Amino acid sequence: MSVSDISRDVVLAAISEHDDLGSDAFAERHGFTPARGYLLVHEGKEYDPKAVAGVAHGYLPGEAPLTDAELSGALDAVVTLLRDRGFEVRPLRSPTWLEAELVLACDVVARNDWRLVRSHDPRAIDLSRLLQSLPLHPPESRGPTFRNPNSVQRKTSDIATQHPDYTGKPTRGGKLDREILHAFLERPAEMHAQADAIRAGITTGTLSALPLAADPDEEEAISEGRALLLLHLRRERNPRLRAKKLDAALAAHGCLECEVCGFDFERTYGERGTRYAEVHHVVPLHVTGATTTRLQDLAVLCANCHRMIHRGRQWLTPAELRELVEHRKAPPA
Ligand SMILES: [Zn+2]
Ligand SMILES: [Zn+2]
Numbered sequence: 233m234s235v236s237d238i239s240r241d242v243v244l245a246a247i248s249e250h251d252d253l254g255s256d257a258f259a260e261r262h263g264f265t266p267a268r269g270y271l272l273v274h275e276g277k278e279y280d281p282k283a284v285a286g287v288a289h290g291y292l293p294g295e296a297p298l299t300d301a302e303l304s305g306a307l308d309a310v311v312t313l314l315r316d317r318g319f320e321v322r323p324l325r326s327p328t329w330l331e332a333e334l335v336l337a338c339d340v341v342a343r344n345d346w347r348l349v350r351s352h353d354p355r356a357i358d359l360s361r362l363l364q365s366l367p368l369h370p371p372e373s374r375g376p377t378f379r380n381p382n383s384v385q386r387k388t389s390d391i392a393t394q395h396p397d398y399t400g401k402p403t404r405g406g407k408l409d410r411e412i413l414h415a416f417l418e419r420p421a422e423m424h425a426q427a428d429a430i431r432a433g434i435t436t437g438t439l440s441a442l443p444l445a446a447d448p449d450e451e452e453a454i455s456e457g458r459a460l461l462l463l464h465l466r467r468e469r470n471p472r473l474r475a476k477k478l479d480a481a482l483a484a485h486g487c488l489e490c491e492v493c494g495f496d497f498e499r500t501y502g503e504r505g506t507r508y509a510e511v512h513h514v515v516p517l518h519v520t521g522a523t524t525t526r527l528q529d530l531a532v533l534c535a536n537c538h539r540m541i542h543r544g545r546q547w548l549t550p551a552e553l554r555e556l557v558e559h560r561k562a563p564p565a
Pocket of ligand 1: 491
């Protein structure tokens with residue numbers, strides 16, 4: 233008995249049994265409690281992925297259906313398997329709002345005198361479109377109402393009702409909502425500039441054109457709500473800009489030494505390290521806007537120094553990191 237034996241054909245068989253019986257009779261016959269978390273979508277109809285997988289197992293030669301109890305705790309495995317077999321499985325709930333999204337929402341609320349923005353308001357509709365085009369959430373993590381104008385209205389209400397001057401009862405809203413709100417109250421100019429930069433990055437395609445990276449550290453950055461770091465790293469990976477910067481550095485110095493510590497990938501790794509270095513935007517996204525990048529805004533770094541620059545909330549400049557390294561090297565007085 234194993235979930236991984238389930239083939240596409242037996243899933244289709246379970247789906248047609250479901251269609252013949254209707255969802256209530258199907259659930260009753262097999263004793264599954266209603267779906268939580270995910271929906272299997274097939275030819276425009278919705279199914280409980282766990283029930284379908286359990287029943288599908290019974291269509292395998294010599295196998296019995298898997299029960300709800302047998303599949304308890306296996307929902308993630310079921311979702312992965314169904315996707316592997318070419319089925320569309322969507323989460324029921326939309327993913328939590330990330331920092332970059334909240335910056336955009338807060339920006340709109342602040343410009344509306346800290347009042348919520350209704351779903352039919354053109355600003356809510358624009359924001360909804362913008363958020364749906366942001367490359368922060370992969371399509372399979374988006375629920376059916378992902379960042380639609382209603383969800384935008386709800387979020388602007390969460391933000392507006394957390395404002396210190398709001399006298400009524402606040403709606404829901406998370407810790408990150410409050411953090412971003414307070415950042416806007418304390419540093420309005422910087423935060424509005426951040427919002428402008430994210431919007432510019434989206435409209436020029438700078439942000440969305442770059443591939444989603446499967447770097448676990450970036451995942452971590454997202455879960456910490458540091459979406460701006462993700463956008464920054466993505467921008468730095470622009471292959472055309474990278475190539476230009478590396479060419480310029482090679483022409484100027486004849487090598488690709490890290491501007492902080494002097495590490496040279498080729499010197500250490502030989503041919504394997506030839507023409508390798510990381511490229512870092514010295515001026516953060518939210519200061520420049522994402523429209524133009526000058527080569528002198530880019531620094532050539534080794535992987536370690538680049539990580540250290542981005543570690544923590546406050547990014548260092550290469551010069552600051554160099555100072556830190558040199559200070560540590562200096563013999564104690
Ligand atoms: Zn270095
Ligand atoms: Zn960087």
